Amino acid sequence: MNSQILILVLVLVADISSALGVVYTRHQSRLLAVELGALEARQDEGLAEWSRLQIEQGWLADASQIEKTARGVLKMQQPDTTQILVVRP
Amino acid sequence: MLLIFMLCSVALIARAVNLQVMETDFLQGQGKARYLREVTIASTRGVITDRNGEPLAVSTPVDSVWLHPGQVLEYPENIKPLAALLNANAEEIERKLTQRSGKEFVWLRRRLNPDVADKIRALNLPGVNLQKEYRRFYPAGEVTAHVIGFTNIDDVGQEGLELAYDSWLAGSPGSKRVIKDRKGQTVEEVELIKESVPGSDLHLTIDKRLQYLAYRELKSAVLKHGARSGSVVVLDVNTGEVLAMVNQPSYNPNDPGHDTDGMRNRAVTDVVEPGSVMKPIAITSVLENGVAKPDSPIETSPGYTVISGHTIRDHNNYGLLDTTGVLTKSSNVGVTKLALQLEPEKMWDTYSRFGFGEATGTGFPGESAGVLRNYRRWRRLEQATISYGYGISATPLQLAQAYATIANGGKLRQPTFIQGSNNPPISAVDPGIANAVAKMLETVTSKAGTGSRARVTNYRIAGKTGTSHKASASGYAAARYVSSFAGFGPASNPRLVCVVVVNDPTGDEYYGGLVAAPLFSEVMTGAMRILNIPPDDYHSMLVDTDDEIISAGGD
Numbered sequence: 001m002n003s004q005i006l007i008l009v010l011v012l013v014a015d016i017s018s019a020l021g022v023v024y025t026r027h028q029s030r031l032l033a034v035e036l037g038a039l040e041a042r043q044d045e046g047l048a049e050w051s052r053l054q055i056e057q058g059w060l061a062d063a064s065q066i067e068k069t070a071r072g073v074l075k076m077q078q079p080d081t082t083q084i085l086v087v088r089p
Numbered sequence: 090m091l092l093i094f095m096l097c098s099v100a101l102i103a104r105a106v107n108l109q110v111m112e113t114d115f116l117q118g119q120g121k122a123r124y125l126r127e128v129t130i131a132s133t134r135g136v137i138t139d140r141n142g143e144p145l146a147v148s149t150p151v152d153s154v155w156l157h158p159g160q161v162l163e164y165p166e167n168i169k170p171l172a173a174l175l176n177a178n179a180e181e182i183e184r185k186l187t188q189r190s191g192k193e194f195v196w197l198r199r200r201l202n203p204d205v206a207d208k209i210r211a212l213n214l215p216g217v218n219l220q221k222e223y224r225r226f227y228p229a230g231e232v233t234a235h236v237i238g239f240t241n242i243d244d245v246g247q248e249g250l251e252l253a254y255d256s257w258l259a260g261s262p263g264s265k266r267v268i269k270d271r272k273g274q275t276v277e278e279v280e281l282i283k284e285s286v287p288g289s290d291l292h293l294t295i296d297k298r299l300q301y302l303a304y305r306e307l308k309s310a311v312l313k314h315g316a317r318s319g320s321v322v323v324l325d326v327n328t329g330e331v332l333a334m335v336n337q338p339s340y341n342p343n344d345p346g347h348d349t350d351g352m353r354n355r356a357v358t359d360v361v362e363p364g365s366v367m368k369p370i371a372i373t374s375v376l377e378n379g380v381a382k383p384d385s386p387i388e389t390s391p392g393y394t395v396i397s398g399h400t401i402r403d404h405n406n407y408g409l410l411d412t413t414g415v416l417t418k419s420s421n422v423g424v425t426k427l428a429l430q431l432e433p434e435k436m437w438d439t440y441s442r443f444g445f446g447e448a449t450g451t452g453f454p455g456e457s458a459g460v461l462r463n464y465r466r467w468r469r470l471e472q473a474t475i476s477y478g479y480g481i482s483a484t485p486l487q488l489a490q491a492y493a494t495i496a497n498g499g500k501l502r503q504p505t506f507i508q509g510s511n512n513p514p515i516s517a518v519d520p521g522i523a524n525a526v527a528k529m530l531e532t533v534t535s536k537a538g539t540g541s542r543a544r545v546t547n548y549r550i551a552g553k554t555g556t557s558h559k560a561s562a563s564g565y566a567a568a569r570y571v572s573s574f575a576g577f578g579p580a581s582n583p584r585l586v587c588v589v590v591v592n593d594p595t596g597d598e599y600y601g602g603l604v605a606a607p608l609f610s611e612v613m614t615g616a617m618r619i620l621n622i623p624p625d626d627y628h629s630m631l632v633d634t635d636d637e638i639i640s641a642g643g644d
Contacts, residue, residue: 044150048150051133051148051150054136054144057144057228058143058145058147058226061143062228062229062301063297064232064301064305081546081547085630085632086627086630086632087631087632088632
């Protein structure tokens with residue numbers, strides 16, 4: 001009889017602790033899911049930023065912009081062929 | 090022991106009753122706040138880059154605002170501040186919502202400016218939602234507009250390569266079922282319904298620098314000559330890769346509008362009667378079939394000849410020429426006399442081996458095949474006109490393909506826009522004959538030739554001018570022309586082919602040698618510099634590194 005009660009108590013304890021364990025891991029998994037969501041959002045934000053920077057660079061480094069600055073602001077000019085020498089290596 | 094059990098049971102039952110009966114409202118409210126939702130996982134459209142990895146089309150997320158009509162109409166006073174932010178009419182929005190009050194989703198405004206989207210988000214009104222969408226940007230704008238095309242508001246390709254490679258670029262959005270709490274945070278992902286597949290990037294053979302150069306020069310030439318339209322195509326001789334393809338008029342792909350005339354990629358979709366730029370093809374046939382050699386004499390006096398009652402004229406009476414001279418001077422009479430010695434079938438065969446009458450196979454939407462009628466239906470006069478480029482039509486890209494074949498020792502490579510395409514060389518013409526024609530074409534840019542203005546300092550250029558009357562409803566229009574130049578260089582080891590077509594120049598100058606040839610020269614000069622292509626005889630230009638450089642660089 002005594003041993004039966006002992007087993008019953010043990011099983012009960014195991015049951016309750018397992019239930020608590022489930023509650024705990026479930027809670028953990030939700031916390032992690034929230035964190036994952038936040039990280040994914042950050043990744044999306046990073047990718048979005050990257051695409052915006054690519055576009056911005058594409059615009060700023062556009063040949064027409066460079067040419068405008070080179071000729072207009074920096075007063076540069078293209079050397080004509082008489083000004084070009086080919087150096088013997 | 091039993092007592093503990095019973096107490097526990099009673100406690101449990103009491104709690105159950107409490108939850109099920111007493112707190113139903115609270116719990117059901119909680120339940121509504123956190124239920125299963127299906128959310129889409131957006132997939133980004135692939136980036137289109139040029140051959141050096143420069144982005145030419147990039148998608149970036151923007152916010153669009155949509156409304157839940159029922160929820161918004163519960164608080165109609167919220168519509169006003171929302172409308173104010175969007176510069177919209179509040180009454181109109183309300184009317185729209187009332188009409189669709191049975192629905193759950195109505196777009197209010199798509200692709201908002203980021204600052205407006207932030208303000209709407211800050212208002213935090215019930216039933217007003219922001220949805221992330223992708224918008225495509227084209228940093229090079231009108232310069233690459235025709236080749237790349239554009240996408241519609243749902244990011245689906247509408248024109249150009251965006252359309253041709255839509256499924257490759259698009260990817261497919263996925264979806265997942267999640268549990269969200271009342272703050273909208275995802276607390277648990279229940280299941281992945283469909284995985285999101287991001288679109289693939291597309292690497293073009295276009296060189297953005299060449300593209301810009303060609304566009305700038307074409308635009309200024311079209312403006313200068315008051316032309317209706319124009320195209321420039323630059324191909325890599327050895328690979329068939331399209332390095333640049335530009336047209337006028339163009340449009341802004343970031344805001345396409347509805348001007349469909351400017352949207353056509355004329356270099357691929359529009360055909361022209363090429364005129365004299367076809368003569369090298371006829372001469373190739375003449376050489377192939379042994380009718381004449383490059384130095385065989387041919388009498389073009391008195392500067393005209395009559396075929397089937399029609400007079401074919403030269404600009405001047407060039408007298409006795411040789412076959413090379415027929416090309417140098419662009420003599421219609423000379424090429425007619427030579428071509429008429431060919432069997433129509435043989436001549437047709439040469440033309441079709443150069444790819445005329447057949448689409449080049451780039452897969453570009455709306456590509457035209459041009460017209461090369463079957464030789465069985467050629468009359469004598471037709472055979473004569475086809476030899477100098479009338480009664481046949483081709484796209485600028487087809488002309489570039491044909492000239493690349495001459496430049497490439499007779500091997501035709503299908504033009505391609507995509508890096509790593511499978512376009513093996515096809516032997517179209519005997520190498521010896523292709524090289525002979527290439528050599529003859531070099532004389533065109535000599536002082537005596539019609540294309541002297543196509544010359545590029547320090548580089549030997551082979552090519553051919555063309556000026557053709559535009560066909561109109563009432564036959565050939567007297568004062569409307571297509572001015573063209575097709576050529577390649579450096580002649581000793583051809584690397585680039587360039588075809589220039591200027592449509593309907595209205596100024597005093599309309600000859601290919603005066604309109605198209607200088608444009609060709611500008612584009613090729615810049616292209617040689619950008620691609621670092623050595624001049625033909627750079628060995629003779631070499632200087633030793635001594636003070637000569639300093640004196641030359643001084644000044």
